[in-house]
Amino acid sequence: MRKTTIEKRSFLIKITSVIILFVLLCGVSFAKPVTVRVALLHNQYAVKISNSNGLTAKDAYELKKITKSPKNIVVKVYKGKIYVNKIQTNSKFVYIVSKNIHHTTYLNGVPYRGYYLVGFNNRGRLQVINYVSLEDYIAGVLGGEVSSRWPAESLKTQAVAARTYVMYKLTQSKDKVYDVVNDTGDQMYIGVRGESAKFRRVVKQTSSQILTRGGNVICTYYHSNCGGGTSDSWNVFKKDRGGLTGVKCPYCAGAPNSSWGKTLYTDTIRYRLKKNGYNIGKIFSMKPYSKGKLKRIIYLEIKHSYGTSYVFASEFRRIMGYRTIKSTKFDVYPKRYITYRHTKKIAVSRGGVALTSSAIGGTFRSASKKLQVPTYFYFSGAGWGHGVGMCQWGARGMALDGYNYKQILMHYYPGTKITKAGEEKN
Ligand SMILES: [Zn+2]
Structure with missing residues (x-):
């Protein structure tokens, strides 16, 4: 009787050991299911x-x-x-x-x-947050971000980029009520409306796959169309987010918004900048400064009647509207000059000592001169979006050229590795 019990026990131990060994050899992990908290509505009664x-x-x-x-x-x-x-x-x-x-x-x-x-x-007021499983969320993001008519390999890149992005956001939002919003502030998520059999298949084929660097999940920014080259993250966000560096992208040529043009009245530009805290006078000129071969603008030098101001290009884009200035890859052309009388107070010297305009007790005279100033500026640009990370139209172009999704991801996120969600360090 005792012998039988011992035999049974040793048999159970053997079976358990075999199962554990099998699990280890197959690399099967039982990662906790991930839930994403998406803010859908914000101010409701x-x-x-x-x-x-x-x-x-x-x-x-x-x-x-x-x-x-x-x-x-x-x-x-x-x-x-x-x-x-x-x-x-x-x-x-x-x-x-x-x-x-x-x-x-x-x-x-x-x-x-x-x-x-x-x-x-x-x-x-009421806010509504949708708690949704990671893979259901990704299906809803694919529907919001890309067309199911695009080649499957480009949809797979979108699934991995979207999954990585939200996994990164989860590391940043532990103390918040939600992880992401449902629009371009994070990723467009339209729930069941966006799902299709093809999207579901793509989500399953890339199930749990995310991008890491050095074991850490990275912030996989992406955008619609880079206009010929992506940007270093520093140039857009003023800091290095995820170590994303600009790469050449000939694959989005001919995509929507590969080139765009926009006219803005000088007074409109001034009004919007002032509303956002910039002390800007009558604008005389605007000069964009770019860096590197990819010609993405870092900042604008604006000369005006109060002096010279520098506005970070991505900030300028936000202030003018993301649909107005579609990217930070543009040239600026002043148009239709009019004569403007610029009056300036100039300090007059007293007793042979030159005074500054702030000097107390000094005397001043007004000096005015006529200037030719533009009534509007024409912006001629390329691409749509911030330009960091993956170019969605470029990924589509690469898939049409025969690249697989792993090759496409490595092009736009160089130095990264595909990992299973749950196996990253952070
Ligand atoms: Zn591109």
Whole structure:
């Protein structure tokens, strides 16, 4: 009897050892499933969430159930309180959960997978955060960022870049209510509306794959079209983010916005800059400064009636509007000059000593001169987007030329390595 027990035990030990060995040899890892928190709505008085299989509302802190299982839940804010289907709560945040988190649940009629956290923002209104599994999130990003008609290899690059980007953001957002927003502030995420069988296939084929450098997940910026060459991250973000360096990109030639033009009135430029804190007078000239062979502008030198100002090109783009100045790769041409009388106070010397305009007790005279100043500037540019990391149209071009997704990723993110999510250091 005793012998049998020992035999059984040793048999179990052997079996367990074999399983462990098998797992180690196959490199199978049981990484924790990753959930992404995506901010969908920010300033609402009421939201409606629907699922035909029923929903549960729970207080986010105590996890107490607020309702049974209605198909529709309306969350409202009234006089500083959250109401769930007219039931007053003392909750600041509530979870609205369906029976299966991979199934579709509608937010104000728009379908998403996962579940929702609804709660106060800092203005006392409601914000809605979608909790969605990493791979479901990536399918929804593909739908927002690229066309399913693009070659599969370029869609795979997009899946890996989008997955890496959000994994990087997860390392930065631990103390925040959400990890990413659902627009170009991070990545365009449109939930179930964007999914297609082809996107689902691509997500599965690249499942868990992310890019790392030295074992660390990197911030894989990407953009629509680089206009012939990508940019060092420092030139755009004023700091080195993810060690991304500019590379040549002949693959996006002929893509939408490969070249663009925009006219801006001098007064409009001045008004917008002043509104953003720049002390700018009447603008006389604008001169772009670029660096390196790729001709991406680093900053603009603006001469005006108060002096000279320098504006970082990506900041200029933000102030004028990302759809107005589509990239930081542009030339500026002054147009239609008019005569402008520029008046300046000049300090007059006293007792043979030259005074500055700030000198106390000095006397001044006004000196004016006529200047020819442009009424507007014409911007002639190339590409769309910040220009850092992968060029989406370039990735499409490389795929059409026969490169596979790994080769494409290595072109735009040189020095990186494809790793499984969960095996990175940070
Ligand atoms: Zn390109």
